[in-house]
Amino acid sequence: MTDITAHPLQEITLDQQVALHTAATRLAEEFDGIYGTETIERFLQTSHDQFATAASIANFLPLLAERFARQRLRALARVEGHHRDGRPVVLFLCTHNAGRSQMALGFFTHLAGDQAIAWSGGSEPGIEVSPSATAAMTERGIDISEEFPKPWTDEVVRAADVVVTMGCGDLCLIFPGTRYENWTVDDPAGLDLADVRPIRDEIERRVRRLLDELNVPATR
Structure with a gap:
């Protein structure tokens, strides 16, 4: 086996x-x-490299690398036609993948259950998910504490049926046939819990509307 740890x-x-x-x-x-x-091994190696310089996650590096590699491989399998189950795939993107896109992902997966698939990513991934965003979602009974900021990759964007951007500008990859939406939502970075709550509630409204447009009934 190739040395995937160097x-x-x-x-x-x-x-x-x-x-x-x-x-x-x-x-x-x-x-x-x-x-x-x-x-x-190539996907695991490159996924590992995405997080290897973040000292604060050193102890969780193998787990993060595996989770990210799995997501990317599943996306590639969809792109290449190896796995198509008819469920819509939505990708939420923001700058740091530490607040808005993580809250959107949390609401989407909570409300859609296994009827749809959602991923998230950032153009400049941060080190950790915003504690205020995590706390705000906990108030709604949704745990995003185990999520982690990550970049988006070519195969993940190509696999999505809908790409929702929130502040990542022109950096997002554009592929024909993919539906793109830009949500103008304030960045919760550096805000306290009280100021994050209105952002959380706006994201929930938008997620519920998107689910309705995708004909995915909210489970809650």
Whole structure:
């Protein structure tokens, strides 16, 4: 197996090496018959590299790399026609993937259940999801504390039926046949909980409207 743990900017512990190799094995089993070892390892390596310089998540690096690689591989499988189940896919994008897009993702997955798929990403991913955004969503019974800021990638954008942007400007990749929406929503970065609540509520209204337009009944 290729050494998927080498990275020039961060020491990789033995435990992390073991965890990454275990992740590669799990992904290979999950995508058996769709993608081979070389593709699995390449996606895990590049996903690992996306987070390797963020010191605050060092202990969770193998888990984040595996989760991100899995999302990207599922997106690629949709793009290449290996997996199509008829469910709409929505991608929420903002600058840091630390507030608006995470709250939108939280509402969408909470309300849609397994009737649709949602992902999120940022043009300049932050280090952690905004604590105020997390607290505001907790008030609504939605836990986004285990989410993490991440970039968007070519295959993730291409796999989406709808791309919702919130403040990421002209950086978003444009693909023919994809529906794009721009939501003008204030950035919760640096705001306290009281100031984030109106932003949260506006995002919920927009998510509910989007679900209705996609003919996906809200489960709550």
